[in-house]
Amino acid sequence: MMDNKRRKFLKMAGATVLAGISAPAIVKLSSTDAVASGGGQEAAAGGHSQSAAGASSARIRLGMVVDMRVFYQDQALLDVAIEACVKAHNIPEIPDRKSEIKWIWKTGYENAFPEHSHNHRSQILEHNQFAVLCNHCDNPSCVKACPTKATFVVEKNGIVAMDFHRCIGCRFCMAACPFGARSFNWQDPRPFIKRYNPDFPTRMRGVVEKCNFCGERLALGLEPACVEACKGTGALVFGDLNDADSEIRKVLDEEFTIQRKPSAGTIPSVFYIV
Amino acid sequence: MIEKTLKGKPAYWIWLAILGALIAIGWACYFRQYAFGLGLTGMSRDVSWGLYISQFTFLVGVAAGGLMLVLPYYIHNYKAFARITILGEFLAISALVMCLMFIMADLGQPLRGLNVIFFPTPHSMLFWDMCVLWGYLLLNVLCGWVILTAERKQVPPPKWIYIFVAISIPFAVSIHTVTAMLYCGLPGRHFWLSAIIAPRFLASAFAAGPSLILIACLVMRKYADFDAGKEAISKLTTIIMYAVIINTFFFLLEFFVGYYSEVPGHIHSLQYLFFGLEHNGEVYNNLVPFMWVATLFNFTGLGILAYMKIFKVFDYRLVGTAAVLIFLALWTDKGLGFVFAGFVPNPLEEVTEYIPTLNELGITIGVWATGFFLLTLLYKIAIGVEHEVEQ
Ligand code: SF4
Ligand code: SF4
Ligand code: SF4
Numbered sequence: 115m116m117d118n119k120r121r122k123f124l125k126m127a128g129a130t131v132l133a134g135i136s137a138p139a140i141v142k143l144s145s146t147d148a149v150a151s152g153g154g155q156e157a158a159a160g161g162h163s164q165s166a167a168g169a170s171s172a173r174i175r176l177g178m179v180v181d182m183r184v185f186y187q188d189q190a191l192l193d194v195a196i197e198a199c200v201k202a203h204n205i206p207e208i209p210d211r212k213s214e215i216k217w218i219w220k221t222g223y224e225n226a227f228p229e230h231s232h233n234h235r236s237q238i239l240e241h242n243q244f245a246v247l248c249n250h251c252d253n254p255s256c257v258k259a260c261p262t263k264a265t266f267v268v269e270k271n272g273i274v275a276m277d278f279h280r281c282i283g284c285r286f287c288m289a290a291c292p293f294g295a296r297s298f299n300w301q302d303p304r305p306f307i308k309r310y311n312p313d314f315p316t317r318m319r320g321v322v323e324k325c326n327f328c329g330e331r332l333a334l335g336l337e338p339a340c341v342e343a344c345k346g347t348g349a350l351v352f353g354d355l356n357d358a359d360s361e362i363r364k365v366l367d368e369e370f371t372i373q374r375k376p377s378a379g380t381i382p383s384v385f386y387i388v
Numbered sequence: 389m390i391e392k393t394l395k396g397k398p399a400y401w402i403w404l405a406i407l408g409a410l411i412a413i414g415w416a417c418y419f420r421q422y423a424f425g426l427g428l429t430g431m432s433r434d435v436s437w438g439l440y441i442s443q444f445t446f447l448v449g450v451a452a453g454g455l456m457l458v459l460p461y462y463i464h465n466y467k468a469f470a471r472i473t474i475l476g477e478f479l480a481i482s483a484l485v486m487c488l489m490f491i492m493a494d495l496g497q498p499l500r501g502l503n504v505i506f507f508p509t510p511h512s513m514l515f516w517d518m519c520v521l522w523g524y525l526l527l528n529v530l531c532g533w534v535i536l537t538a539e540r541k542q543v544p545p546p547k548w549i550y551i552f553v554a555i556s557i558p559f560a561v562s563i564h565t566v567t568a569m570l571y572c573g574l575p576g577r578h579f580w581l582s583a584i585i586a587p588r589f590l591a592s593a594f595a596a597g598p599s600l601i602l603i604a605c606l607v608m609r610k611y612a613d614f615d616a617g618k619e620a621i622s623k624l625t626t627i628i629m630y631a632v633i634i635n636t637f638f639f640l641l642e643f644f645v646g647y648y649s650e651v652p653g654h655i656h657s658l659q660y661l662f663f664g665l666e667h668n669g670e671v672y673n674n675l676v677p678f679m680w681v682a683t684l685f686n687f688t689g690l691g692i693l694a695y696m697k698i699f700k701v702f703d704y705r706l707v708g709t710a711a712v713l714i715f716l717a718l719w720t721d722k723g724l725g726f727v728f729a730g731f732v733p734n735p736l737e738e739v740t741e742y743i744p745t746l747n748e749l750g751i752t753i754g755v756w757a758t759g760f761f762l763l764t765l766l767y768k769i770a771i772g773v774e775h776e777v778e779q
Contacts, residue, residue: 211432211433211740212432212433212740213427213432213433214433215433216433221736224737225736225737225738226736228736228737246736255574255575255576258511259512259513259514259574260512261503261504261509261512261514261515261518262500262503262504262506263509280500280503280507281496281497281500282495282496282497282498282501282503282504283426283495283496283497283500284491284494284495285436285496286512286514286570289436289437289571289574289730289731290574290575292575292576292577292735293576293735294433294434294735294736298426298433298436298496299425300425300426300427300429300431300432301424301425301426301427302425318497319424319425319427319496320425320426320495320496320497321496321497322496375576375735378575379575380575
């Protein structure tokens with residue numbers, strides 16, 4: 115069962131042949147050195163082993179496609195996805211807007227895409243809520259701004275990750291992120307955690323946090339919590355943008371997608387079909 | 389020389405006692421904030437920097453403003469500034485101490501502050517800001533102290549110190565340039581993303597710093613038996629006047645770019661500052677009164693200075709009024725408006741207003757009081773030495 119899930123995900127992430135199914139997926143997702151020892155079972159996904167394990171351009175770069183067409187049909191699904199993230203990451207639910215912590219949340223079209231906004235939008239755009247989260251930018255301004263490297267790019271998979279123990283809470287990254295993707299713990303978040311998940315660390319006050327593309331779940335061979343919550347709907351497609359054969363690349367090749375604020379030059383890794 | 393701080397008239401002690409009380413309040417507020425977290429401030433997810441960082445930004449300018457004394461005196465050998473150049477150096481020290489305190493007050497995890505040194509990150513402007521701020525602080529301590537000691541012994545300062553004085557000049561420019569770069573290099577913050585920010589910061593710094601020195605000179609003339617000399621004061625007003633004119637000019641250019649191009653990102657923050665920003669049927673305008681008062685102060689101060697120059701009048705009351713008005717105007721511009729408006733609207737084009745809390749104000753006042761306390765002691769030493777030499 116577990117194995118099946120993993121297999122499915124690995125395929126999706128386009129990293130299948132990098133390693134055997136038995137090895138933890140972080141290895142598969144994260145390293146380009148051919149750890150392909152136990153591989154082979156996954157012949158169906160094969161055929162791209164050279165390209166994946168080959169040159170440095172084969173570095174994995176994780177990304178996501180948000181297919182809003184699915185969410186238009188089922189707005190409740192978005193709440194389910196958000197809920198899954200909240201649960202997986204011990205995100206405090208602070209009622210006061212001032213101190214909110216948000217990793218993935220809902221917002222209007224003109225808020226998510228101010229640059230694409232105009233005054234005769236379709237009813238669909240007007241009346242639906244859009245999912246926004248950290249874009250895990252290829253050229254992340256938050257990383258550039260951080261004076262301690264507490265925010266950094268995980269070289270092996272392109273995730274923009276955070277070290278909560280190093281962050282000094284200067285909030286320079288919050289000023290630097292053009293997407294408002296980051297939240298600061300203005301107080302001790304622990305009393306506001308509704309359902310505690312012992313598998314993920316809680317944060318202390320005074321540090322910044324944001325979506326981590328579920329790095330900790332990828333390490334266990336699981337897909338991101340929000341992606342899993344939308345399983346089977348195709349609402350959220352997650353995978354390796356550098357792998358021409360990945361599911362996400364197929365979607366990107368076929369569909370017209372947009373990014374949030376491309377003009378900011380951060381090169382987001384989250385794409386939207388609107 | 390420190391012993392000079394231990395003798396003084398009652399006014400001196402009363403002043404120090406008032407500052408001491410404010411410092412105590414500041415510490416009490418800081419302990420509350422330390423125990424609870426920065427949630428005790430008015431800052432929010434949307435306006436993630438507030439008074440602390442805005443005061444920091446303004447005070448970096450005040451520190452850099454000392455350059456307007458150092459440069460004429462040491463480089464152009466302008467003798468009239470002989471007595472007051474040390475005031476510029478000591479002001480820089482106090483302002484930088486305030487800057488560092490404001491940074492510490494703003495950190496979510498102050499005990500980890502040294503991580504900036506443990507994990508030096510050259511692509512972060514904050515790293516460079518730390519380097520130049522500390523560098524400038526140490527340079528000023530060194531130069532101020534060595535030169536004052538020499539003056540006391542009535543010998544010329546050692547030659548090597550002039551190397552450090554010379555180094556301190558580009559440093560003064562760099563501290564405010566790098567501080568501007570904290571802001572003007574951020575994508576998506578249109579109000580800050582402007583190449584004129586650094587020059588504007590410098591222009592306003594070269595007015596704000598000398599204004600404060602001027603005010604201090606006038607206070608000390610009255611209470612401390614210290615006369616900077618009419619020529620020096622008059623020259624300072626000239627410097628301030630031109631710096632204010634340049635700063636105002638730069639600011640108006642921002643207005644032109646925004647309102648003539650009508651690119652929304654260039655208008656929003658200015659609109660928020662001066663006219664109120666309408667969003668979803670609500671008008672957000674809590675900074676508007678401040679900005680207009682500042683505008684009034686700016687032009688009144690400028691008018692007074694221009695009047696004195698054109699009609700060749702010199703009056704200490706006019707000088708003092710102009711300096712105070714200009715200082716307040718520049719403080720409102722950089723110490724309030726510049727930082728807060730940069731966060732309005734937020735990256736998702738929502739508007740959150742920022743209103744500091746009492747606790748936050750307590751800390752802010754406490755830090756200012758600490759700076760003035762230090763400044764008072766340093767000026768006391770400087771004046772004490774000058775009096776001693778005169779006898
Ligand atoms: S969305 Fe913001 S926080 Fe996320 S990587 Fe990009 S710049 Fe950084
Ligand atoms: S708040 Fe933390 S993560 Fe953000 S820039 Fe500062 S140290 Fe880096
Ligand atoms: S990828 Fe993971 S961390 Fe990011 S929004 Fe989805 S569930 Fe949350």
